[in-house]
Amino acid sequence: MPSSIDPALQQAIAARLRFYRDLGLTEFYRRPVDPSDLQTLDASETGPEEDAPRSAADAPTFQIQPQAQTQETTPIPPRKLVPTAPPVAPTAPQIDRVEALRLIREDIGDCTRCALHRGRNKIVFADGDPNARLMFVGEGPGADEDAQGLPFVGRAGQLLNNMISAMGLKREEVYIANVVKCRPPGNRTPEPEEANTCSPFLFRQIDVVRPEVIVALGATAATYLLGQRQPLAGLRGRMHSVRGTRLIVTYHPAYLLRDPRQKKEAWADLQIAMRELGLKVPARS
């Protein structure tokens, strides 16, 4: 590495290599690089990566920092009633998806259906492509999302961006939503009543987008998508089905921020989704 390299870029490359090491990819090879490309590289460690590179030099960042919003390790409380999801709606013609989603947002309106509305600033409806093949479902907005009205824009969102990038996709190509659309105070887990009040809108979004694969991020998303409360460990690593769509369950990015060792497991889950979508999974060294 030339000594004149920009320290920020150097740091970014180091972070990328750490990411691959954490995934178990330890052997790298050099390939000739056009020096002009280096000028355009984003030196940010955590920003979204727009390409789908698969060599170490341009591998996506998956920067891990301590702290988390979601308690993945909290013992699973006794089963509470999770209502059965409404029947799957007929497929929305592609051209109508934007309008169909707009109507769902309109139905939500300035919602006061549950107690979460009292503390919210903005309703966080969704982000991404209404025609996406892949959908991510999280738990509920945090402080950044509540301020901006968009899902996964805080630190957990940066990590999700990097996970998406590692799959060879762009954030704009997937669809992202949450179980609840208003921020639970102090980022606590949504109460069943709150989640059950809000999740019908999520199901409607799923019915409109009709992704080929849904990735449930964390136990709350898995619980309300699957309609049953189970430890995450028992749900990961295999295919489920929700509303006629294949579903895989993985760790919430906020949990991965707190326990980076689980990144490798999360990557294995994402690879299941990639195979389902026919995306190229990088070869393991």
Ligand code: URA
């Ligand atoms: N955590 C979530 O579950 N959803 C968000 O949108 C942000 C953080």
